[in-house]
Amino acid sequence: MIKLKRVSNFLTNYFTLFVILVTLLAIFMPNPGTLLATTKIGHLSAVSILLMIVLFGMGITLAPTDFKRVAKNPLQVILGTVAHYVIMPLIAFMLVHLFGLTGAAAVGVILVGSAPSGTSSNVMSFLSGGDVALDVSIGLLSTLLAPVMIPTLLKLLAGRWVKVPFSSMFFSAFEIVIIPIVLGVIVHTIFKQHVQKIIEVMPLISQIAILVIILAVLSANSHTILAVSTLILIPVVILHNLLGYSLGFLFSKLMKMDIPQQKAITFEVGMQDSALASTLAISFFEPASAIAAVIFSVWHNVSGSVLASLWKKHSEKKPKTSPAYTISPEN
Template identity: 55%
Template sequence: MEKVKGFADWLTKWFTAIVVAWAVFNYFVPATSVWAKSYTGYLLGIVLFGMGLTLSLDDFARILKQPLMVIVGTVAHFVIMPLVAVLLCWIFRLDGPLAVGVILVGCCPSGTSSNVMSYLSRGDVALDVSIGILSTLCAPFMIPLLMQWLASQYVTVPAQSLFINALKVVLFPIALGVVCHMVFGKKIEKVTVALPIVSQVAILLIIGVVVAANQPKLFSAATLMAIPVVMLHNLSGYALGFGFSKLMYKVYPKGFRYAQQKAITFEVGMQDSALGATLALTSFAATPLAAVPSTFFSVWHNISGSVLSSWWRNHDDKHAIAHDSANGEKGSLKADAEDHEAVA
């Protein structure tokens, strides 16, 4: 079991580099993954089933304990990222499948990587997880609604297909995982050790399918334009998510403190790009190019998230900012220590 956990930790640590290497390999040898194109829905279902296995009723109860912050964070995610996607498509004059792909990834729920980044930056992981759960549960309803509203100018949006596919690959696997957790209890812990490996292998296969399916067009001038769009989309999400949480601190300072601001920043800026790629390949099967922005996003947001979480941690240490400070006040860590000494 220790070897499995060790391999899972290694895979997580080097996942971004492995994704890049795997994508390059599939570009030159597309037959490696193209066979899995019809199974992408099942692959993502496995990932979300694994997510369900790690959830308990306490995770859902946590949403009810702090509903305002979780709902506000979820609403911010589904407002900021889709609208930024549309704005960037307009600025960069993207159209057709690429514009649809950028908007689709913008309409997706937050990615599970945000939980890791929030933890590394000393953010409120519990809030991060809660927003992630709620946004994922809302995805089958929000994605078709937002796509119909924002992307119908580019292509005919198959709203019914999006809804059914999202329902199949999101809600059903998560619900099944939660039920299994409830039935088998602690026995599930023996399985959950290997879940990161299973999930990451499934995501690698999905990325391989996207690269293989688009190999002839992947590095055309039009496709490469999606790279700066994806980067700006993600970075704008961080900036607007942080700005929004700072604004909410002025409205409700007890709830939107420094740790919560970090969590909302990552929850807004990081997307479930694997879901975006899967829905693009299933609901927009005639134009697989729509899955490319999700693949670019998958690589980029792991890089940017790692850099931001590392910078945030170093910034807090340098300025002695306590992780539980009200609004990131410099010297708050020293002030807390002095207060403890005074009490002692």
């Protein structure tokens, strides 16, 4: 188990590098990833099953007390979740029109903007000295709302480019997102202390699953990944993420939240569950609509790490006059 934890820590520290390596592998050796992207097990794609494993891992780290924490202090959690589902979709819509995107590219950007908060934000919030409990709570609520919010936002913002199968997308998102999380919580509740070993190894399994998802999505689009129509998505994704951070931070300032809460809201607004976005893109739309999500996955890990590092250094320069914050376990 100790060796697995070391491997997990190593993968976490160099995750962005591994994402880049997987990207190169998908471009120059696309066959294995393409096969994975087109493989189905029953009615579910292999990519969907991988994402379900990731979300089961999230669920198994949760206990009923985590839900009580949301209920105990709901206002900030609700405000953060509303900010996320207002700011990121509207930025996506604005950028699509600003850059003149249409078709699969436009749908992909708006799909990323409509996704719930990314789990990477929990790590970034922890590293920066943010309010991790608030961060985790917002991430949990936004994820639970995803089956309703994603098809609703897509229909409103991307309906001119694609027909959104609302009911099919709702039930698919429910199956992929809610069921694994609920099963994870049930397993945690029933077996309690006995699941600790599983919890310790789940981050490694989740990281590997996300890398394989990226490999599958990029491989399926390897013939277009270097096309001009694809490269234009890079500045769009970068702006999407950075504007999300900026407006999330501004929103938390306007709500007069304290500094740890401002950091949590910033990461929760600006970082997206790009794995879910790419999975739904492959399942319901053209494969090319998943490219924006994969680019976002690479970029927000880079930008999040840099921002967390800058915030941490800034905090270390200040005299420590405020009381220490208790950090809850990561999910």
